Amino acid sequence: MDMTSAPPAILQPAQRLQQAGLLKGLQIGSLSLESSVVMAPLAGISDLAFRILARRHGAAMVTSEMVSAHGLIQRQKKTLSYLRTSAEESPLAVQIFGAEPAVMEEAARIAVDAGAAVLDINAGCPVRKVVRTGAGGALLKQPELFERILARVRRRCSVPLTVKMRTGWSHHSPVVLDLARMAEECGVDAITVHGRSVPQGFGGKADWDIIGEVKTRLRIPVIGNGDITEPVHAIAMMEKTDCDGVMIGRAAIGNPWIFSQVLALSAGLPPRAPSPEERREAILSHFELLSELEGSTRAARRMRGLLLWYTKSLPFSSRFRGAITSITDMSSLMAALDLFLDKLAAAGATH
Template identity: 45%
Template sequence: MLRYGTLPIDPPLILAPMAGVTDRDFRLIVRRIGGVGLVSMEFVSSKAILSGNAKTRELMRFSDAERPLAIQIYGSDIPTMAAAAAVVEEIGADVCDINMGCPANKVLKGCAGAALMGDLGLAERMIATVKRRLSIPLTVKFRLGLDDKRRNYLEMGRLCEANGVAAVAMHGRTAKQMFRGEADWSAIAQLKEVLSIPVIGNGDVRQPDDALKMMRSTGCDGVMIGRAATKNPWIFRQVAARLVGDEQAEPTLEDRRRLILGHFRLVAEREPTKFAMHKLRKFTGWYTHGLPHGRSLRQKINQLRDVESFLEAVESFFDEIMTEIAA
């Protein structure tokens, strides 16, 4: 069984951290559907944690129903990162994760995220110092390297292992690639070969079967799924069923309807109208991907200005396609 230290991650399937996506509502949705062993919060700035920023504190709230939960921090200043990690532990997260893979310019410029792969000395000092402040498991998420000429993921993995990191997750792309090209799963296999701590594979698991293929072809101990979960939050349950030899049926339209409306009510209750509408539009786009008339619903909701008419539009969309399919 996959363990981070003594913490079991069962099934060995992890919701990837995604800024603007893996907020409390989405994590709860994924948990309720089931099949996920660990959920990740989107990355949080270590500086913002220490400055006591109210928005950041709100972002960091979670409920017991989400456990086990990892909180990911980023930054370049070692004492700030260590103090932020201590806060992560204090508020009760199960795992503290360091982001060493974010390729966004804003983060790279501050020498955080993937920039740390360009300075392994700094990365190592940071890992060692953060580790000393924690009693919960520390994990690190990184990419192949800054670019093709600087693929240093094996060194990065080794230094994580040497400094007491409980597990590493690797997205099989370089920072320069952003999300272009294909994730290189053979690099995940290589990393697995050289490390004895658990290796979590990440990148381009689009369908449930891809997760099994990744495990078979790389030997990785767990699979982290990001974008596919936004279109299909059932993917964890589908993979988990396959891991024990069951075939899980695709979610029905009724399942989708219940999920979407349930999620949207959570958002509507918590968020001010402007943010709620923005979030609802984004998620409707993902959730209705590939459904008949999905595009016309997406066009329609762009005209709507209030949450109630939004929810009504989604309800009648499902009524219509369910009647059409039954006919």
């Protein structure tokens, strides 16, 4: 979709009312966010470099990938590395997963000591390795354990506490409706609802009606999540659910502009697509951040992956993406990128 051809006039009157909502900011406990548009946790993707790019392009808050509470209390090097943060990405929400109240409590303390501005608990992950241990989405079928975890973490956690939930352990039983209330009673400061059940994985469509239903039952902010793939969807989600904020995940991969585009649309401006030059700059910034954080050798190894992210579904990209699969050295990758972006610029393509 060409973003420049999507003027705000396409918004329906009810959607216009929601525009200001996204710009209004979001209060999560004692933390005031500058807008209501936040970045989702994405395991294997939302590392520090990715998060900084998202913040630079307008995400009001970013979230770490999910971090094992066990790994944290055992001080595992790799797990602790997920807590690495910098002032530029602040405020950072650190998401932890686990199924033992004492372990979760201690892990929360470690995350906060490392700089988390918000502590988020994962109650939605459908990955077998995680649910087998009773953690992630499996918390949705163990309400008493879930409550004990929240109560203990709340007692110990000195920063705002949030929970990210799917709708239920089974597709036909949207337990999120009751568990969100339970979480509020435990002192949780905001709830994110991904409108899919655990067995759904990423299939089907996110159920925004359930997000709206949760919103009617709570006093604390509800952040809606699932299937915002274009800026206008953020406004549509707010309209449909009356949620207080929106969280964007997959659409931000290789596309940090989605955040500024949502904000532009919310301000009544046409969401502007990045020019080929801006795309190049973002890719280079991402690469430079990776080089600083992980060293140039590892960053170079990840360059091809970055290029695949940042060129997904662009015109002429399939040939470019095919061509770079056999290129390994940095300078050839950059030369191929320049050729591709020149072609994009020549065609006047800005999406």
